[in-house]
Amino acid sequence: MTRLQPESSTVLRHSDAPQPVAALLVAAGRGLRAGDGEPKQYRLVEGRPVLAHALTxxxxxxxIARIAVVIGEGDExxxxxxxxxxxSSRLAxxxxxxxxxxxxxxxxxxxxxxxxxxxIVLVHDAARPFVSRAQISAAIHRLGAGAIAAIPALPVxxxxxxxSADGHVAETPPRDQLVTVQTPQAFRFKPLLDAHEAAEAALLHxxxxxxALMEWAGHPVATFQGDPANVKLTHAADFLRAAAHPGRTLVTRVGTGYDVHAFGPGDHVWLGGVRIGHDQGVIAHSDGDVALHALTDALLGALADGDIGTHFPPSDPQWRGAASAQFLAFAATRVRERGGRIDFLDLTVVCEAPKIGPHREAIRAEIAAIVGLPLGKVAIKATTSERMGFTGRREGLVALATATIRLPEED
Structure with a gap:
């Protein structure tokens, strides 16, 4: 088996300032070998563009302080x-x-x-949508250990x-000296830019x-362990395999959410993004939609990413009267940014009134639209507290939610 180069024993001195890190994703190719259709970096895998998977x-x-994407002309x-x-806050x-x-x-x-x-700059091919955070961390660490250039490699x-040109075997190289390489490849920024400029001046394209360019420029290139799941999508068959076997392990997480609001003056309440006429309103900083608030907290809980008050504090005047759909959409986006997917949302509303049954399907449809799920993955139940407690006295209403998601497994 090929021996990959061990990590250097050189370490950064405590006085050395941390190196800023940028990522450069190359998404300008046309992907002709993938067959007819959109350039491969914009084709969908698990309902999302390949480029979105790669960026996540x-x-x-x-x-990583800055992320830049190179796109093809006409692909804006x-x-x-x-x-x-x-x-997009860190995207150039x-x-x-x-x-x-x-x-x-x-x-x-x-x-x-x-x-x-x-x-330090990491250069990654957008056609590798299953790169892991562990691989990214390994690339950064390898440069932090003193290398000028480092690439992930797998034994052949x-x-x-x-x-030969006539199709005959000319040589059988020793297998234990061969590796296949992947991205992200990590480099000291200035040596890499200088090598590109030198190649451009020499008309070497x-x-x-x-x-390979850094090797040509005379720089040593270190290796670190690659990841077999970090596959490159090149041919049409690769997309079929990616759909069936995404190349990563997803683990199931379950989060719960709870919200309550007291009734107050008004003529309607918001439930699940649907305006329902009622002889009272709710006392709340935003629109007081207990259903969407509970679902938002359920998703954030599954992510271990705080709660609704962490991201949308009631002390912030910009959220006064805000539509709660944006809170739930935010939480759903956080799941997808982590490379995850939402499997199921389950909601229970507890109140004596208003009656939820006549609005059940409208609420399900609205929630499904907000998070981008099929209707069959959203469930809603309604119950009363048998006239006990504050809900039984019609002083307010409660929502309880459960969210089931899958996230890429982390080390």
Missing amino acids: PFLAEPS ARYTNAMAGID APTLGGATRQASVRRGLLALAREGFDG TDTVKRT GFTDDA
Whole structure:
């Protein structure tokens, strides 16, 4: 089996400042080998564009300060659609790529340089949608251990032959000296940019990955352990396999939520995003939708990501009278940004009045639309407290919610 290079024993001195980290995702290719249709980085896997999958773990890594995407000319609308629901606070404006991958990476690096960036840059192919946070952390760590360039590598398991122009076997290289490589590849920013500029000046445009370019420039390239699940989608069959076997382990999480509001003056209440006429309103900072508040907390709980008050504090005047649909949509987006999916939402409303039954299907449909689920994955029940307690005295209403989600397994 191939021996990957061990991590250097060199460590950063305590006086050294942490290196800023940026990620550059290359999404400018046309993906012709994937067959007819959209460029492969915009095709859907599990209902989301491949590019959105690839971006998710980088957005979840707090040590990455800036994320840039290089897109193809004419793909501006595709990119905008792919970014729907994604937190763009750390995303630079997309850069238009060139005719080759090498040209596209160079343009992305120049865009980062114009922002004044210098530090560690991770270069990742957008056609690898199943990259894990563990791989990203490993890449950053390998550069932090003193390397100039580092790439994830996997030992070759098949025998490899080099053939001649006439189709005959010319050589059988020793398998234990061969590896296949992946992205993200990690580099010191300035040496990588300098290598790109030197290759451009020399009119050398045939490099298929940045590690090869760094080798040409005379820099040592270290390796670290790759991930077999970090597959590249190249051919049409790859998308079929990705749909059946996404290449990652998803673990189930369950969160619960609870909310209560007292009745007050008014002529309606909001429940599940539906306005229901009533002889009272509710006392609340926002629109007082107990159903959506409970569901929001259930999703945030499953993520271990605080609660609704953490993200939308009632002390903040901007949320006064706010529609609660935006709170639930926010929580659903947080699930997807973590590479997860919502499997099921279950809601129980407790009140003597108003009656929920006549509005049940409208509420289910509204909740399903907010979180982007099929109607069959949203359940609603209603009950009373048999005239006991504050709900039985018609002083208020309560909602209890359970959310079942799946998230990529983390080490």
